[in-house]
Amino acid sequence: MKILVCVSKTPDTTAKIAFTDNNTKFDTNGIQWIINPYDEWYALVKAIELKEADPSVVIHLVTVGTADADPVIRKALALGGDEAIRINADSQDSFYVASQIASVAKGGGYDLVFTGKETIDYNGASIGGMLSELLGFPYISMATKFEWTANKATITREIEGGEEVCEIESPFVISCQKGMAEQRIPNMRGIMAARTKPLKVVEPVALEPLTQIVGFELPPAKAGVKLIPADQPEELVRLLREEAKAF
Amino acid sequence: MSVLIFIDQSEGHIKKASYEALSYGAKIAEMSGTAAEAVILGNSDSDLAALGQYGVSKIHQVRNDHLNHFDAQVYIQALEQVVSRTGADIIIFSNNVDGKAIAPGLSAQLKAGLVTGAVDLPDTSNGFVVKKTVFSGKAFAHVRINSAIKIITLNPNAYPVLEKEGRAEVVTEDIQLLPGKVTVKSVNKVKGEVPLTEADIVVSGGRGLKGPENWGIVEDLAKALGAATACSRPVADADWRPHHEHVGQTGIAIAPNLYIAIGISGAIQHLAGVNRSKVIVVINKDPEAPFFKAADYGIVGDAFEVVPKITEAVKKLKG
Numbered sequence: 001m002k003i004l005v006c007v008s009k010t011p012d013t014t015a016k017i018a019f020t021d022n023n024t025k026f027d028t029n030g031i032q033w034i035i036n037p038y039d040e041w042y043a044l045v046k047a048i049e050l051k052e053a054d055p056s057v058v059i060h061l062v063t064v065g066t067a068d069a070d071p072v073i074r075k076a077l078a079l080g081g082d083e084a085i086r087i088n089a090d091s092q093d094s095f096y097v098a099s100q101i102a103s104v105a106k107g108g109g110y111d112l113v114f115t116g117k118e119t120i121d122y123n124g125a126s127i128g129g130m131l132s133e134l135l136g137f138p139y140i141s142m143a144t145k146f147e148w149t150a151n152k153a154t155i156t157r158e159i160e161g162g163e164e165v166c167e168i169e170s171p172f173v174i175s176c177q178k179g180m181a182e183q184r185i186p187n188m189r190g191i192m193a194a195r196t197k198p199l200k201v202v203e204p205v206a207l208e209p210l211t212q213i214v215g216f217e218l219p220p221a222k223a224g225v226k227l228i229p230a231d232q233p234e235e236l237v238r239l240l241r242e243e244a245k246a247f
Numbered sequence: 248m249s250v251l252i253f254i255d256q257s258e259g260h261i262k263k264a265s266y267e268a269l270s271y272g273a274k275i276a277e278m279s280g281t282a283a284e285a286v287i288l289g290n291s292d293s294d295l296a297a298l299g300q301y302g303v304s305k306i307h308q309v310r311n312d313h314l315n316h317f318d319a320q321v322y323i324q325a326l327e328q329v330v331s332r333t334g335a336d337i338i339i340f341s342n343n344v345d346g347k348a349i350a351p352g353l354s355a356q357l358k359a360g361l362v363t364g365a366v367d368l369p370d371t372s373n374g375f376v377v378k379k380t381v382f383s384g385k386a387f388a389h390v391r392i393n394s395a396i397k398i399i400t401l402n403p404n405a406y407p408v409l410e411k412e413g414r415a416e417v418v419t420e421d422i423q424l425l426p427g428k429v430t431v432k433s434v435n436k437v438k439g440e441v442p443l444t445e446a447d448i449v450v451s452g453g454r455g456l457k458g459p460e461n462w463g464i465v466e467d468l469a470k471a472l473g474a475a476t477a478c479s480r481p482v483a484d485a486d487w488r489p490h491h492e493h494v495g496q497t498g499i500a501i502a503p504n505l506y507i508a509i510g511i512s513g514a515i516q517h518l519a520g521v522n523r524s525k526v527i528v529v530i531n532k533d534p535e536a537p538f539f540k541a542a543d544y545g546i547v548g549d550a551f552e553v554v555p556k557i558t559e560a561v562k563k564l565k566g
């Protein structure tokens with residue numbers, strides 16, 4: 001079985017978000033990059049678990065990014081996976097990224113394509129869904145549990161207002177969230193092994209993105225907290241109702 | 248040219264997020280001088296014509312056995328055909344589980360630019376620009392859609408439900424569909440609970456509550472306010488509360504009218520998911536807790552003493 005895991009780099013969760021060039025560009029100054037947590041903790045680790053259960057499983061990682069994504073991909077390879085493919089382009093929009101991944105995935109003979117449920121920077125939650133249509137594969141979104149037995153997966157996924165258990169045969173695309181797997185920390189052996197794992201760089205296919213970010217904005221700062229003495233909770237409730245009209 | 252709004256229904260029941268999407272889509276249609284129509288997939292017990300009060304003139308209902316359970320691939324097939332029949336060029340979804348599962352695939356099929364998580368009406372003064380949340384609520388981006396067909400998923404609690412007079416014409420669309428490849432084995436719906444993303448008021452607890460056995464004070468306050476409950480990540484990780492209550496950068500992002508944080512320190516990853524709440528109240532015994540900087544109202548005090556008193560005061564005020 002061959003699994004493709006889509007990974008993206010994102011700013012560390014404690015990163016200070018700021019913009020440059022008249023608020024049109026994300027300020028990457030001093031930013032630490034990490035593997036998007038949903039890709040790492042859930043999609044990648046789940047794929048690794050499948051390989052641990054069946055060593056014949058082959059895992060490829062794919063990312064769309066320029067050379068500055070390499071350290072993050074090596075970090076992902078340190079957790080597991082056989083090789084990585086980097087599509088050498090700036091990620092322009094979700095459609096652009098999904099189309100690039102689809103062009104690599106087509107003909108790759110992948111049985112399963114794993115993604116995180118969304119990235120924590122652009123929060124598009126779109127790559128999995130787009131990829132599935134571009135590849136003509138069914139799509140299971142927001143999976144929380146995954147069991148694999150002979151060509152068939154039993155998956156628990158979030159649906160509107162609850163969850164459902166479904167079955168599906170490969171190939172398909174699946175987006176992963178909490179519950180799928182437990183976060184891991186790479187060990188020394190993994191880190192050493194990652195150095196020699198193949199990291200193929202392929203050039204992007206020519207394509208126009210469908211959307212374009214024209215500017216950013218930070219939320220307005222709060223005016224400041226109004227503190228209410230701990231022995232006057234009625235005053236808080238009164239302010240919430242009369243001043244803030246919050247309930 | 249027209250605006251087409253996807254009505255999301257969970258077992259025949261239409262939810263608030265769809266009323267918001269309808270109101271939002273109707274407003275865009277009004278701005279661009281076109282008609283707003285809606286589409287609903289599968290059977291519905293609701294009085295569909297009554298949805299006219301949210302500003303749509305026509306509702307396309309697709310009935311087909313293959314739509315009885317949710318399969319993104321099948322839903323997309325159906326929507327593609329409705330889009331081509333109606334000639335819609337702006338398509339609106341709620342940014343919820345279903346919307347996130349369908350809109351991206353439809354976007355790829357139609358080569359229609361997609362913006363997910365919109366928080367405001369598009370600005371059409373220079374192209375078609377939609378404001379959305381990015382960095383899990385730490386910022387907003389303005390995204391221009393360049394394609395002829397445009398798809399937007401609207402964040403819950405971002406646009407008001409607007410009602411007026413009017414009934415919609417309901418037309419049944421006869422559409423052939425290929426069966427899906429997903430076999431549903433069981434469905435487990437949480438009955439009667441407001442989904443966290445749609446709740447007007449959310450009461451949330453953190454590690455300061457010490458253990459799951461102490462959640463009574465959170466639940467009592469939530470009940471008095473008619474609120475949903477949420478929690479910080481370590482609380483869900485420790486299984487004190489179910490995972491679906493975890494809010495923040497790696498959990499659910501919410502934007503209720505009122506968010507009450509009890510015994511939560513206000514780490515940057517937590518704030519990312521809740522800072523779009525209109526009013527934030529923080530109850531923490533540590534005056535230095537970072538959450539106070541992001542709050543509108545605060546009480547420095549012991550949650551175990553303060554929260555039950557707040558609950559009493561709310562009950563008294565509500566009568």
Ligand SMILES: Cc1cc2nc3c(=O)[nH]c(=O)nc-3n(C[C@H](O)[C@H](O)[C@H](O)COP(=O)(O)OP(=O)(O)OC[C@H]3O[C@@H](n4cnc5c(N)ncnc54)[C@H](O)[C@@H]3O)c2cc1C
Binds near residue numbers: 037455479482512
């Ligand atoms: C990659 C990454 C992603 C993350 N994603 C998220 C996320 O999505 N959501 C999230 O919540 N966290 C997230 N975190 C974790 C985050 O950094 C914090 O660790 C977490 O939010 C802390 O939870 P807490 O406030 O409940 O606990 P603590 O930080 O332990 O705070 C407990 C608070 O309770 C107060 N307290 C104690 N006793 C009482 C009392 N009797 N009465 C009143 N107050 C009391 C204390 O003063 C303290 O402020 C993430 C971390 C990382 C590294």
